[in-house]
Amino acid sequence: xxxxxxxxxxxxxxxxxxxxxxxxxxxxxxxxxxxxxxxxxxxxxxxxxxxxxxxxxxxxxxxxxxxxxxxxxxxxxxxxxxxxxxxxxxxxxxxxxxxxxxxxxxxxxxxxxxxxxxxxxxxxxxxxxxxxxxxxxxxxxxxxxxxxxxxxxxxxxxxxxxxxxxxxxxxxxxxxxxxxxxxxxxxxxxxxxxxxxxxxxxxxxx
Numbered sequence: 001x002x003x004x005x006x007x008x009x010x011x012x013x014x015x016x017x018x019x020x021x022x023x024x025x026x027x028x029x030x031x032x033x034x035x036x037x038x039x040x041x042x043x044x045x046x047x048x049x050x051x052x053x054x055x056x057x058x059x060x061x062x063x064x065x066x067x068x069x070x071x072x073x074x075x076x077x078x079x080x081x082x083x084x085x086x087x088x089x090x091x092x093x094x095x096x097x098x099x100x101x102x103x104x105x106x107x108x109x110x111x112x113x114x115x116x117x118x119x120x121x122x123x124x125x126x127x128x129x130x131x132x133x134x135x136x137x138x139x140x141x142x143x144x145x146x147x148x149x150x151x152x153x154x155x156x157x158x159x160x161x162x163x164x165x166x167x168x169x170x171x172x173x174x175x176x177x178x179x180x181x182x183x184x185x186x187x188x189x190x191x192x193x194x195x196x197x198x199x200x201x202x203x204x205x206x
Contacts, residue, residue: 011047015183018181022050023050042106048074051110064087072089094123103133104132105133115154121164134199143155144191147191177194179191
């Protein structure tokens, strides 16, 4: 695996990146409270692990992965300090097959999908498919085309989400949500889509 220096560098800067808010994203807390973050759970691109540890607190067998070693180092340190059962590994989300055959019931993506160009977007979806059991659910939150301006990551439309997860998937819903953020032009939140995406089972025809 090749670590992309830009991603690792943001975790050793003087200030944390905009998405590293020091607590779980409110949207994912709500999902956990509804009992939806369950079973064998993968936090794809977990950063410093707040969503992963929160899912573990609600009973999930939670594994967080990130390509940035410094992010994983911080996540492990926080988990140890809190007595969290969450686990963390350095891994490239574009090649989740490197996890040694692990498969998952639930996947969390908080702000990862929108960082990829078209080619890597297709690779990412295939990578997710390789580790999600039939009937597994991915809760994916990405920057929305409802977000004004051009600062920050690529904006995603609902049609783009539907196109990316067309073959072998079923999109249960796409709803308007917000990311909690900081160090982002003075804003404390950004417009997002939350997509609930199910991995199709054998013979589903999806």
